[in-house]
Amino acid sequence: MKSDDKKSKSVAKERLQFVLVQDRVKLTPDEMDAMRDELIGVLSKYIDVDSQKIEMDVKREDDMTALVANFPLKGSK
Amino acid sequence: MAGKTIVITSGKGGVGKTTSSANIGTALAMQGNKVCLIDADIGLRNLDVVMGLENRIVYDIVDVVESNCRLEQAMIRDKRYDGLYLLPAAQTRDKTSVTPFQMKELIEKLKEDMDFIVVDSPAGIEQGFKNAIAGADRAIIVTTPEISAVRDADRIIGLLEAEGLRDPEVIINRIRADMVDRGDMMGIDDMIEILAIDLIGIVPEDEGIVVSTNKGEPIALNDNAKAGQAYRNIARRIMGEDLPMMPLEKDSFITRFKKLVGLS
Structure with missing residues (x-):
């Protein structure tokens, strides 16, 4: 299988997770991008963030909904 | 008797709310419960045809709230199972003909006599949905394995929680093991x-659903059907039994072969 020949299920799951982040925080895609960029800006003042690998998700847990963001550091594994 | 009220909802249309309501109601009655199904989809009533009771409607839910008849007069008794009733929606009225308060009152009355009240919610998140969830103790969300249906289910979970209906459960409908594989x-x-809620059932895609809907006989009555x-x-x-989920079965070699050559 070619590497870009991703299973459609994985595509669906990724698209769904992305759209649910927006639905759950009630932000437009533009606002999401703006928030993300601002977060990168703030964090970059202190640490070396790898902006290509950032993941943001809004997760529903037992008693709350939480924005869970992952900012990997550059050059880290 | 203090019955429990379960609302069957989804947000998105066409995912199997009415089929699920009909079958859950029927299956609960098969277990010996006294059950009243309520069609809350005023203006687009369908639970009656799925149940095969469309020819027996005299009064409907709007007649009851407007006091044109007594509640018992509008309840259709299903002759196939003792203790199974349907309160049909009105077909020529709209969603605003019943208020959430009236719905709550109606359900309180039914609870005195019923073990379970199963409310079939309309699609959408407007008035009809609000009516449907008004008197509910418990919510079951129906979804299918499609992005649009899961997205809407997620939205409904948020709305239910905002209305104080905590811990809804989900039915995943029309799943196909071969496609998942x-x-x-x-x-x-x-x-x-993704949804982070409890699963209450998995219903495999089953052609038998179409056949059973054609005949007005809920598939729960069919001993041989997987969906039943x-x-x-x-x-x-729902009654509290801790039952493992049925494993998803792929078609047997024979069935696949029959499908291939057009025999099944």
Whole structure:
């Protein structure tokens, strides 16, 4: 299988997770991008963030909904 | 008697709310419960035809709230099972003909006599949905393994929680093991991970549903149908039984062969 020949299920799951982040925080895609960029800006003042690998998700847990963001550091594994 | 009220909802239309309501109600009655199904989809009534009771409607839910008849007069008794009733929606009125307060009152009255009240919610998140959830103790969300349906289910979970209906459960309907295996359909785990709510049942895609709807006989009455078994299991879980999920079965070699050559 070619590497870009991703299973459609994985595509669906990724698209769904992305759209649910927006639905759950009630932000437009533009606002999401703006928030993300601002977060990168703030964090970059202190640490070396790898902006290509950032993941943001809004997760529903037992008693709350939480924005869970992952900012990997550059050059880290 | 203090019955429990369960609302069957989804947000998105066409995912199997009415079929699920009919079968859960029927399966609960098969377990010996006294059950009243309420069609809350005023203006687009369909639970009557899925149940095969469309020819017996005299009064409907709007007649009851407007005091044109007594509640018992509008309740159709299903002759196939003792203790199974349907309160039909009105067809020529709109969603505003019943208020959430009236719905609550109606359900309180029914609870005195019923073990379970199963409310079939309309699609959408407007007035009809608000009416449907008004008197509910418990919510079951129906979804299918499609992005649009899961997205709407997620939205409904948020709305239910805002209305104080905590811990809704989900039925994943129309799942196809062969497509999940190929990686072309989201699996149960994917959807549960995303929605973060409890699973109360998995209903496999089953052609028998179309046949049973054609005849007005809920598939829960069919001992041999996989989907019927799935709904009977859901009813038992609703009653508190800790029943394992049926494994998703792929078609047997013979069935696949028959499909291939057009015999099945």
